[in-house]
Amino acid sequence: MSGKSGTQGGHGRLGSVLSGLAVAVGCLLFLGGFVGGALLYQPYSVPTDSMTPTLDVGSKILAERVDGDEVRRGDVVVFKDPLWGDSPMVKRVAAVGGDTVACCDPDGRLTVGGKPVVEPYLRPGVGGRAVASDKEFSVTVPEGSLFLLGDDRHTSLDSRTHLEEAGQGAVPRSTVVGRVDAVVWPTKGLLEPPTGYADLPGGISRPGPFEALFTAIVAGCVLIFAGAAYGPVARRLTRRPAGGGPARKREKVGA
Template sequence: MSSVTERPVATPAARKPRRNIASALQGVAIAVGFAMLVGGFGLIALQYRPYRIPTTSMSPTLQIGDTVLARKTDGASVGRGDIVVFSEPLWGGATMVKRVVAVGGDTVACCDAGGHLTVNGVPVDEAYADERIGPGAAFSTTVPEGRIFLLGDSRSNSLDSRAHLDVASGTVAASDVVARVEGIAWPSARIMALPRTTAFDAVKGPKASKHGLLVPASYAAVGGGALVLLAGAAGWVVSFGHWVQRRRRG
């Protein structure tokens, strides 16, 4: 009598649960988002410092109470049109924020027939200023090398280089500059990157500086935080769905 040998029935290969794939994707998304969040905020913390605007001297560009973010600089790269943070001992030593309108070697004067500031004889159309300097405030001075001439955007309400013409022709040492303003961080309704001005581009020499990585770093930080939240929320939704299915089966 022949015997029948029973062969074991092959079991189908186990499929990788979809839940494990979803969990892995969620983990990757959270890791990427966290890296973007930390990297963006870290870059901003390393390169920028916050300053609060105490007066209306830079209005309408900067309002009283605004908190601005300024990129640290030694002043060597400052150009005409840059908004800078500085402290001048001969002006009282207070931390101030003004706009650079002339650099070493420039002759800056007020004003031409149209009320425009001129730099090396070139009229400057300063659209950011609240008003043109009036004819009663005429001046003309040549900026020594290594120094800068600064004005507030609120020309009728700013104690700037015009108020100190008897001290080094109203100029400030470029080395007194500690940072260059690139954006407004607070209040929330005014959060923005300040655009680079082209007002001085017609004048030969140092132009307004290009901005650093404030905008991309901010986008990275905000996008990273949003990605972490979305990935976490998606994971919670998937887990809740699996729990509902188990309850129905039970």
């Protein structure tokens, strides 16, 4: 009987150690993911409907803190240029320094360096046809600058609006404060990669660490709750009936 109790006690101590370890690892994952997210990402609210249907007005987004030199074609960026306004704005990078960006080809597509770009995220216009711009243009982007467009090309005030200014509507890379990685409200998750730009020189940006950080936070929560729940669950499963249980009652009747 003492051997059985010792075995049960050993199992209990092992369970307690494992549950404590699960809670400790869970705390590390949760705090690591949370702190990493706070350091690497900045939350923003989309101020206008110029990026619909990709980003609705008022959407809560997370922008990875990146240097403007890391930005590539197709990225959705947050930038702040005094010539465009006092508040941070959100647009898509259509072309980078040295590119000749023009619109439109016979199929209504944007071209970069003479190559047409497929943009499935564009909002369709009259007749259901998605046209890259309702205003024709051809611009060579100055070095160190970005040509920015909204995904709703019918309402967006973007680089096309500033074509007559110095730099032909492009903004310096230094104005970029973040690259949008995910939409957290309404919950859409990671942005779809801009595959239409993938065949151009330099390719497209790789996804940021949002998914890994989110996974760490969720896994941490699961481990914390599982470890904390072990004690009460184990006690309930090993609890014996008071007074010795049915076996003792049967002995008394038989006597």
